[in-house]
Amino acid sequence: MPTALGAITGMELRDIEIFLTLAEELHFGRTAERLHVSQARVSQSIKKQERHVGAALFERTSRAVRLTTIGTRLHGDLRQAYELIRTGLATASGTAQGTHGALRLGVIGAMGNEIRPLTEAFTARHPSCSVEVAEFHFGDPFAALRADDVDLQVMWLPVREKDLTHGPVVRTEGRALAVPEASDLALRRTVSLEDLAGRLTPDPGPETWLREMFPTTTPNGHPIRRGPRARTCHELLALVAAGQVVSPVNAHFGRYYAYPGVVFRPIHDAPPTEWSLVWRTDRETPLIRTFARLTQAHPH
Structure with a gap:
């Protein structure tokens, strides 16, 4: 039968x-x-x-x-x-x-929440997709990406790594200075990059990417001294609270981190920070391209 x-x-x-x-x-x-x-x-x-x-x-x-x-x-x-x-x-x-699967997105600190409207718009448009957010620290910014632990990261520009591609800008914001509560700068409404002359800022280590946030000189050429190295947001805040350094940070930082002994003041003459999607050139996928295309049309 x-x-x-x-x-x-x-x-x-x-x-x-x-x-x-x-x-x-x-x-x-x-x-x-x-x-x-x-x-x-x-x-x-x-x-x-x-x-x-x-x-x-x-x-x-x-x-x-x-x-x-x-x-x-x-x-x-x-x-x-x-x-x-x-x-x-x-x-x-x-x-x-590029309309199915999980996208692994690396972010620093609270940036995942800052771009949440973008990730929500992506999953709303593509219900078969999901976004898995993972945190990385600025002390070792490219490790997760190169180890294939994430598909792409949100990073401030410029990124000059030869093996990485940076795509559309997803957010633009100003910068602030984290200063000890007892500092003379804490009494001001805003500060200038020239106020960093002669002061200690965190040592960014060997990463050229970090030097964009922690310059070695002011716009007028006055040297900025290096203090202890910080590898994470909390290490940085602890150094500031202890009075060991003042530190440039991105503007959103102060909205998320209320830290005892630390005051945030806008830097009125700092260049804006542009946050961009960054991924390994040899690991570009249709899903990455789909997410990148959506960011171009999404306001930031």
Whole structure:
């Protein structure tokens, strides 16, 4: 006796779709209309499947169409398999087009919340996608990206690493100076980059990327001294609170970090910070490109 499972092999996907639709409609005309094919095409397909199985799949009378016992069993086998096939094809197509899967996004501190409208817009537009946010520290800014722990990161510009690509700007903001509560600068409403002359700021270490935030001289060329090194936001704030350094930070920093003994003052003549998407050039994927395209159209 032929088995229903054995009938799956050798059947084209369109024939399976015709069989399943006819099993639901139990009417050749309605099946043809639903699938936008001719009624003759439906009849030919069913006859071909019955020859392949070696038994009738439907009982046909002038008044009704019904599944046979073998047809009922085949319908149960094929329905589940067909849904798996459709899901698999949809997933593969979505992945290829960048509209399916989890995007791993690296952020510093509170930047994940700052760009939350962007990530929410992305998942709303592409429900089969998700964004997994992971924090990285400025003391080792490229490690997670190069270790493939994240797909892309949000970083301030410029990024001059030869193996990395930076895409659209996702946020622009000003800068502030974190100063000890007892500092003379804490008494001012705003400060200038020239106020850094002769003062200690955190040592950024060897990363050229960090020197954009921690310059060695003021705009007029006066040297800025180096103090202890900070590798994380909390290490930096602890140094400021202890009176060991003053530190430039991005403007949003003060909205999230209320730290005892630390005061934030806007730097009125600092250049704006541009935050951009950054990813490994050799690991660019359709999902990264889809997210990057959305950022170009999204206000920031």
